[in-house]
Amino acid sequence: MKTRMTDSTSDRTASCAPFTNQRGVGLMEVLITMLLVSVSLVGLAGVQATTLRLTHEAGLRAEAARLAEEFTEYMRSAGPHHPFHSQWERRLQTRLGAEARASVAHDGKLVTITLEWPERSPQAQGHDALQRLTHAARL
Secondary structure: OOOOOOOOHHHHHHHHHHHOOOOOHHHHHHHHHHHHHHHHHHHHHHHHHHHHHHHHHHHHHHHHHHHHHHHHHHHHHHOOOOOHHHHHHHHHHHHHOOOOEEEEEEEOOEEEEEEEEEEOOHHHOOOOEEEEEEEEEEO
């Protein structure tokens, strides 16, 4: 009994014939994927930078609110003309920057403290945006 062997390579070539024009398609898919990943990473870096800036600004606002509340408590305990005022202004400038300023207005039992400090951000491009916090309390 003789066994006849058939040539299966011609069958494989015929079945793969529709894909012969797709050379380099895999490489294009990889390049497009790399482009999309690169654009995503640049966007993520921008979001990270914005998050860091906003976190810093929020920290300064929280510090300003704490300083205003601290001064209010000293005014309640020692009166509006206590020498603590100059010490407090030095602390204000240490924590919020040398350009930080405070104005205190008291009218009987109501005290209003306004704090201003420059916010240095890369978006300001050399011009510091002025941040302001106003704190009013009864003595």
